């Protein structure tokens with residue numbers, strides 16, 4: 001079937017892992033549930049993990065920063081969708097338990113969202129965690145801090 005190439009840039013960017021086992025589920029979720037038919041993709045092992053700077057991702061962080069900045073500026077990206085997934089090989093380098101791995105992935109999604117909000121004003125960011133439940137993909141929204149939301153205060157109430 002003939003498919004025309006669109007002339008306009010997409011204004012949504014999706015960042016997820018290269019692992020091909022999860023790509024069809026991610027694409028289906030983005031189209032059917034999130035309603036995005038047309039979007040840019042930054043697909044690398046570990047996905048949003050590349051945005052988070054730590055001793056094991058110095059090189060990845062620099063690459064992600066450059067390429068994502070290019071896309072957001074050149075294509076005037078307004079919405080960014082981050083997806084992390086269960087059993088992600090990228091996270092094996094941290095040698096954590098399965099529970100701690102999920103915690104790190106969630107923290108990375110939150111940190112990536114914060115980095116994107118700091119770098120690009122007015123951008124909308126959302127994040128999801130893909131779990132496998134009875135062999136089926138299950139996308140759970142990850143709570144993110146919005147830029148206007150004050151940091152949780154531990155100060156005692158008057």
Ligand SMILES: [Zn+2]
Nearest residue numbers: 017019088089
């Ligand atoms: Zn992965």
